[in-house]
Amino acid sequence: MEIISTTKKMQEHADSVRRLGKTIGLVPTMGFLHEGHLSLMREARKRTEHLVVSIFVNPTQFGPGEDFDAYPRAFERDAARAEKEGVDVIFAPVETELYTKEFQTYVVLEKIPKHLCGISRPTHFRGVATVVAKLFNIVKPDTAVFGRKDYQQFVLIRRMAIDLNFDIEIVGFPTVRESDGLAMSSRNSYLTPEQRRSALSLYRSLIEGRKLVKSGIKNSSRIIDSASKLINSHKETDIDYISICDPETLVEMEIIDRPAIMALAVKVGKTRLIDNMMLNPSEGMTDDPSAY
Amino acid sequence: MEIISTTKKMQEHADSVRRLGKTIGLVPTMGFLHEGHLSLMREARKRTEHLVVSIFVNPTQFGPGEDFDAYPRAFERDAARAEKEGVDVIFAPVETELYTKEFQTYVVLEKIPKHLCGISRPTHFRGVATVVAKLFNIVKPDTAVFGRKDYQQFVLIRRMAIDLNFDIEIVGFPTVRESDGLAMSSRNSYLTPEQRRSALSLYRSLIEGRKLVKSGIKNSSRIIDSASKLINSHKETDIDYISICDPETLVEMEIIDRPAIMALAVKVGKTRLIDNMMLNPSEGMTDDPSAY
Numbered sequence: 135m136e137i138i139s140t141t142k143k144m145q146e147h148a149d150s151v152r153r154l155g156k157t158i159g160l161v162p163t164m165g166f167l168h169e170g171h172l173s174l175m176r177e178a179r180k181r182t183e184h185l186v187v188s189i190f191v192n193p194t195q196f197g198p199g200e201d202f203d204a205y206p207r208a209f210e211r212d213a214a215r216a217e218k219e220g221v222d223v224i225f226a227p228v229e230t231e232l233y234t235k236e237f238q239t240y241v242v243l244e245k246i247p248k249h250l251c252g253i254s255r256p257t258h259f260r261g262v263a264t265v266v267a268k269l270f271n272i273v274k275p276d277t278a279v280f281g282r283k284d285y286q287q288f289v290l291i292r293r294m295a296i297d298l299n300f301d302i303e304i305v306g307f308p309t310v311r312e313s314d315g316l317a318m319s320s321r322n323s324y325l326t327p328e329q330r331r332s333a334l335s336l337y338r339s340l341i342e343g344r345k346l347v348k349s350g351i352k353n354s355s356r357i358i359d360s361a362s363k364l365i366n367s368h369k370e371t372d373i374d375y376i377s378i379c380d381p382e383t384l385v386e387m388e389i390i391d392r393p394a395i396m397a398l399a400v401k402v403g404k405t406r407l408i409d410n411m412m413l414n415p416s417e418g419m420t421d422d423p424s425a426y
Numbered sequence: 427m428e429i430i431s432t433t434k435k436m437q438e439h440a441d442s443v444r445r446l447g448k449t450i451g452l453v454p455t456m457g458f459l460h461e462g463h464l465s466l467m468r469e470a471r472k473r474t475e476h477l478v479v480s481i482f483v484n485p486t487q488f489g490p491g492e493d494f495d496a497y498p499r500a501f502e503r504d505a506a507r508a509e510k511e512g513v514d515v516i517f518a519p520v521e522t523e524l525y526t527k528e529f530q531t532y533v534v535l536e537k538i539p540k541h542l543c544g545i546s547r548p549t550h551f552r553g554v555a556t557v558v559a560k561l562f563n564i565v566k567p568d569t570a571v572f573g574r575k576d577y578q579q580f581v582l583i584r585r586m587a588i589d590l591n592f593d594i595e596i597v598g599f600p601t602v603r604e605s606d607g608l609a610m611s612s613r614n615s616y617l618t619p620e621q622r623r624s625a626l627s628l629y630r631s632l633i634e635g636r637k638l639v640k641s642g643i644k645n646s647s648r649i650i651d652s653a654s655k656l657i658n659s660h661k662e663t664d665i666d667y668i669s670i671c672d673p674e675t676l677v678e679m680e681i682i683d684r685p686a687i688m689a690l691a692v693k694v695g696k697t698r699l700i701d702n703m704m705l706n707p708s709e710g711m712t713d714d715p716s717a718y
Contacts, residue, residue: 145593153447232591238537239555239589244530263531264590271591297531298556299524299563301437 135217137224141232141272144225148186148274156183160275162266165189166206167215170281170310170318175219177307178279186273187216188225190232194240195261206323225273232268241267241298246290249384250397251408254374262287263294270300278302283309283317285397285410289382309409311337317409324405332368333402336409339364339376343396347413352390354378357413365400374399374406378413390415427509429516433524433564436517440478440566448475452567454558457481458498459507462573462602462610467511469599470571478565479508480517482524486532487553498615517565524560533559533590538582541676542689543700546666554579555586562592570594575601575609577689577702581674601701603629609701616697624660625694628701631656631668635688639705644682646670649705657692666691666698670705682707 138144151158159182161174171187179185189212196202209226216224240260246252247259270278280288288306295304310318315337316330325333339361346357358376365371376398379386387394390413397410430436443450451474453466463479471477481504488494501518508516532552538544539551562570572580580598587596602610607629608622617625631653638649650668657663668690671678679686682705689702 141591145591149593152444155445234588236585237589239533239535239586241590242532242534244532246530268589268591271593274593293528294531296526297529297560298533299433299437299560301441301563301566 135213135221135224137213137226139225139227139231141227144186144223144227144272145274147223148272151184152274157276158182158184158186158274160186160188160269160273160278162188162190162269162278162280164191164205164320165212166208166320166323167212168310168318168320170283172215172219173310174279174281174307175216175221177305178277179220181277181279181303181305182275184223185219185221186223186225186275187221188269188273190225190227190265190269192261192265193229193233194264195258197255197257200255201321201324204324206320225269232265240264241294243290243293243297246286246293246384249379249386250286250375250377251399252286254399259286259290263290266291267294267298267300270295270302275302277305279305279307281309282306283319283409285395286384289384315341317407319407321405321407325402329370329403329405332371333400333405333407335365335368335371336398336400336407339398340396340409340411343378343413344411347390347415352415354386354388354390354394357390357396361396361398365398370403372401374401381412427505427513427516429505429518431517431519431523433519436478436515436519436564437566439515440564443476444566449568450474450476450478450566452478452480452561452565452570454480454482454561454570454572456483456497456612457504458500458612458615459504460602460610460612462575464507464511465602466571466573466599467508467513469597470569471512473569473571473595473597474567476515477511477513478515478517478567479513480561480565482517482519482557482561484553484557485521485525486556487550489547489549492547493613493616496616498612517561524557532556533586535582535585535589538578538585538676541671541678542578542667542669543691544578546691551578551582555582558583559586559590559592562587562594567594569597571597571599573601574598575611575701577687577700578676581676607633609699611699613697613699617694621662621694621697624663625692625697625699627657627660627663628690628692628699631690632688632701632703635670635705636703639682639707644707646678646680646682646686649682649688653688653690657690662695664693666693673704 159178241263292304343357378396381395394413399408451470533555584596635649670688673687686705691700
């Protein structure tokens with residue numbers, strides 16, 4: 135496994151791989167790799183011949199007062215985990231390599247960021263779209279794999295890739311969960327044992343929502359009310375949003391008369407957690423990727 | 427010469443050229459090709475082995491009330507001229523190929539568009555940066571050649587390519603002029619014979635500015651005043667701006683104590699024309715590319 139830290143070397147490496155006729159897979163991460171990330175690597179490995187994982191805590195997707203400085207970093211452990219998964223290259227640039235003093239170009243989407251997390255994090259998705267466009271131009275992948283845990287990020291990147299004609303297959307991989315259902319996230323490391331118990335209410339409220347849809351309830355507000363009550367009954371929880379929305383546009387749906395995404399963001403203590411599931415009125419709720 | 431109209435075919439073609447180890451040159455145009463465009467093609471031809479010219483009148487860079495519908499189009503003549511220059515591929519998509527109904531992603535620069543033409547055309551450079559990013563991803567060039575007549579566009583694209591890490595050499599080619607000095611432009615075709623005479627005042631005011639700098643004048647406002655008087659003495663002229671500014675940032679310079687760009691935009695009748703020249707206080711003004 136090779137570790138590359140400059141844009142120029144990464145582009146030269148990508149060119150040399152492509153000249154050999156090999157396909158490149160990219161898994162962009164902010165590091166602190168967990169089983170969720172590893173499953174994305176395995177998916178990319180299956181689809182491509184040369185696997186690149188980027189590790190970069192991207193400053194432009196953190197707002198003022200968010201956890202950029204506190205974000206957990208563990209490069210040595212990440213490198214060992216990546217190597218074990220058969221990763222060919224880790225691309226790990228320093229901040230000044232990607233953002234020079236003169237930097238002024240952003241990729242912005244007009245609609246998708248106006249929903250869900252974009253409301254309380256108004257510059258977040260501009261930062262995400264921009265850094266992913268940069269990584270696409272640096273790593274030159276054929277396929278890039280993203281987790282559906284960050285569902286809004288996934289649909290944003292898929293839309294950006296279509297709109298800017300990136301010749302890259304965008305894959306969304308199902309959320310990987312702890313054995314009790316908590317969606318895996320690097321931010322789970324912030325949680326105290328008591329907060330960890332409260333954090334499970336996100337998953338439980340999604341499962342409760344699924345049951346309600348299965349029982350024939352089509353009214354989003356009833357499902358959202360039930361989820362709110364469940365989450366608020368746990369300590370240290372503060373709901374940012376609970377939304378039932380169109381899986382592509384993220385526009386809210388009052389009536390669940392077709393597949394919908396139920397997505398939520400909850401602060402547990404100081405830690406902001408997100409989760410989502412597909413609601414399908416004909417089958418109940420599912421995490422199965424074929425349903426997306 | 428091949429004419430390709432779909433994104434998918436163009437990307438497949440680019441991949442096949444690259445697999446042969448050949449370099450690709452791109453000259454993006456809005457068609458109605460004149461000697462200025464042809465000189466860009468010759469420059470790209472010199473630098474690369476496979477030459478692609480795109481022809482697309484890009485709607486997103488025209489504002490409301492601008493000349494999108496009137497913009498001159500002459501595809502058959504353009505194709506003949508391109509073929510004569512040894513162009514390998516014309517990429518000529520229809521509008522719906524590049525902008526679907528769901529399109530919502532733009533490339534925006536925070537500083538460069540706040541100067542010169544960006545003031546009276548507030549969405550123009552967003553459209554330019556976006557369509558050029560799209561063309562880069564569709565044509566996959568090693569080198570792209572732009573005219574310095576559209577000076578602000580050139581520095582914008584150069585900045586965008588650096589900021590988004592496009593692995594593409596951006597070349598700015600000197601302005602090609604008619605024998606009397608008028609900068610070549612597809613929009614010159616709108617001019618009546620009398621307006622054509624007035625249009626020459628743009629070039630003459632730049633030459634006059636050069637003489638003043640050569641004579642030792644360093645005060646931008648004196649040069650701008652002189653240019654204003656010269657242009658206003660011609661019929662049907664209406665100055666949008668005359669600016670003397672930093673060649674990279676386009677920030678106005680009050681004192682010409684280092685190389686500066688003198689740039690102007692003037693409406694002649696209903697036709698908006700632009701031109702620019704480098705002012706160099708140590709050598710007078712030059713159009714020589716090595717001076718940029």
